[in-house]
Amino acid sequence: MNRKTLTTIAQQHLDVSTLDANDSDSVGFHSVSTSSLDSALTAAYLAGYAAAMRAAGGSQADALPTERHVMVGSTWLGEGDAADWSDDPRAETIVTAPIPEVALTAYRWLEQKACDVLIPTAIRQRRIS
Known part of the structure; x- marks a missing residue:
């Protein structure tokens, strides 16, 4: 799983445009509902699980770092x-x-x-x- 995947999840589930660090409170801090947070965490877990399964199957693109x-x-x-x-x-x-x-x-x-x-x-x- 990579940064692009996490950014996409944040955009789709949390209405967060970027995960880049920023010195602005209006961009760097967000209020999210617990249901949105739950769906984002679930999506991230499933994306990581899928990447791990692909890596276990030999995918070099998803090779797990150690x-x-x-x-x-x-x-x-x-x-x-x-x-x-x-x-x-x-x-x-x-x-x-x-x-x-x-x-x-x-x-x-x-x-x-x-x-x-x-x-x-x-x-x-x-x-x-």
């Missing part, structure tokens, strides 16, 4: 390969679907919760291998 994360038990060490992060023999490289929660580590007030709870949970949920 990330590599290093875990020792339930502790997330970071992105990459175990050999790069730790000499601990328990360190494991885990391939996952994308985990945008990693971006939370850029925000100091959210970093500890992201590292301790959100990212390890996301890794367990999105594990591919």
Whole structure:
């Protein structure tokens, strides 16, 4: 699923003309009904599901992006390969679907919760291998 698909869903279900970041409140913030939000989220889920099914069938256009994360038990060490992060023999490289929660580590007030709870949970949920 790509940005064009998400923009189309936003336009059709939420009456949002663009998903591009903007410094204007009138363009960057929108009020939407819960039923519109529900239909947009459903459309996005179905579009992602369809893309995943096509990727599973071998479609290179819908190839699923992956990330590599290093875990020792339930502790997330970071992105990459175990050999790069730790000499601990328990360190494991885990391939996952994308985990945008990693971006939370850029925000100091959210970093500890992201590292301790959100990212390890996301890794367990999105594990591919």
